[in-house]
Amino acid sequence: MLPKILVVDDDRYTRTLLEQMLRTSAYVHLASEGDEARRLFATHDFNLVLMDQRLPSHQGLDLLREFRAQRPRMVAILMTGFADVRDAVAAVREGLFDYLTKPFEDLEALEAVIGKALEIDAAYREIDTLRSCLAKASGAPMVVGQSAAMARLLGQLQQVAGLDTTVLLEGESGTGKDVMARYIHAHSQRANQAFLEVNCGGLPESLLESLLFGYxxxxxxxxxxxxxxxxxxxxxxxxxxxxxxxxxxKLQSSLLRVLQDHSFCRIGSTLRRSTDFRLICATNRSLAGEVKAGRFREDLYYRINVVAVQLPPLREREGDVFRLAVHFLELFNAKFGKQCGPFTPAALACLEAHSWPGNVRELQHCIERVAAMQPGGVIDAVHLGPGCSLQMAPASPTLTPSAAELGYQEARASFEQAYLKGLLEAAGGNVSEAARLSGIPRQNLYVRMKRWGFVTDS
Structure with a gap:
């Protein structure tokens, strides 16, 4: 289903431009003034609102605040002239997704900003849908992600969940192997029976033995x-x-016998008891490598390696970082009784630029720390903390005090130079990475950087 976009601008040229640009990818509704925008907003569930700052008898920011009071998670972009950029930057700090300066010179960059805004709206709606499904399917874990890597993973898990066979989950620490184990359980024929979880690495041998066998x-x-x-x-x-x-x-040998005989004895007893459970295993190491090193029994490895599923690291889940960040922020807002958010574009770019060596667990802890430390309001790149090496992307640009004294062209040039310099530094000198962070097509960004001498053809 195509998204719905509300465009509010008293300039006919701007309305026509945006309608023609978006007509193949969205249902576009147009309004030329505030009261008309109110009527449309009241009768449609818009995925995005593009609002001009200066309207007849209305200020765009005031109207957006009114709309957000009705729908707090509304995603909106303010369209403004260069002279009003200060107000637009302040609006981003209040929770506006982003702003665009007119006249529009780079339509590809414009489309990129709109596309990112629609992705944020889609993330909110995806999370709502998942929660609704969870309410109907008691016990199922919430799995957030729309990347190709996650689609492949969930397809594999759904295929194997209904089969009563042993599953081995492999992947780096923090990729969510425990969540995927519960996902398998929730979609298995044993979903109405017990699901028990043991961390073999967190217990001494004697305690783990008594926990598994009983006594x-x-x-x-x-x-x-x-x-x-x-x-x-x-x-x-x-x-x-x-x-x-x-x-x-020792316990590897004991487990192998239980799997072979489907029976066991409690510690201190000779009475054999039958059992019928489906085994799900997980490891962050290569079991084949452990077998080769002599640290894991080869016969047990073949016994549990019936169906092996590899969980992708977060860095390979393109587009899932901001979805997970939105999900975790909502969870911790509810837990702490706060109203932190939304994320600014600079914060989102920063989150997506980080490599996340600790995977989903690291991201979760990062968002928990932000929600715990912030009193409320929007989350910018500076709020993400130095501990995660997240200061990679430039914060939302602001004008220098002297900018107001410059002419329009001089101020615009000064702004662009400062922004591109910071962007290139944030990307470590990599133009492709800078293009990804900014949402500007690489070829267009390269031309702009070359104009100011930041890159050369050599």
Missing amino acids: EKGAFTGAAQATAGYFEKANGGNLFLDEIADMSP
Whole structure:
């Protein structure tokens, strides 16, 4: 379904330009003044509002504040003349997605900004849809992401979830292997039975053994009563063993026998008990490499490596960073009782430029820290903190105090030079990365940088 865009501008040329540019990719509704915009806004669920700052009898910013009071997550872009850029920058600090200066000289850059705004709106709606589905499917985890890598992953998980076979989840730390294990459980034939999770790397051998096998009264000091273990409790359901590569050789041997015989004995007992659970394993290391190094049993490896699924790192999930950031921000706003956000374009560019070596877990902790430390309001690049090396993208540009004293062309040139210099520094001198951060097509950006001597043909 095509998105709906409301364009509010008293200039017929601007309305016509935007309508022609967007007509193939969106349903465009036009308004030339504030009251007409109010009527359209009241009767349509717009994905994006493009608002001129100077309207007959209205200020665009005031109208946008009115609209946002009705729909707090409304995504909007202010269109303004160069002289009003100060107000536009202030509006971004209030939660406006971005601003555009008129006249429009680079239509490709204009389309890029609008496209990014529509992606943000789509992220909000995607999260709402996922939450609605979760309300109907009790126990299913919320999996956020629309990247090609995540589409492939979810396709694999859906295919294997209904099959009663062992699954091995491999991937870097923080990629969400525990979430995917619960996803498999929620879509399996055992979804109405138990789902038990054990981190094999976080427990000493004796404690992990008693947790898995259970024990009889008096089996060891402190065993005051007979206790069922996870092999017993998981009967009929799914058992998730996280970081299985950290399991000791002794327990590897014990686990292999349980999988072969579908039976076990509690510690301190000779009575064999039957069990029927589906095993899901996870590791952040290469089990094949662990086998080769002699740290993991080869026979157990073949037993659990029936269906292996590789989870992609966050850096390979193109477009998912800002979706996850929006999702986590909403979660922590609810948890802390705050109203932080939305993210400014500079903050989003900063988040997407980071490599996220800690993957989704690192991003989650970053957003939690921001929500905990900020009293409220928009989140800019400077709020993301130096701990994650996120200061890569330029903050939203502002005018220098002397800019108001310059003529229009001189001020515009000064602004462009300062912005492009900061952008190139933020991208480490890489023009392609600078183009990605700015949303400006690389060829157009290269021409502009060459004009000011920031790059050469050599």
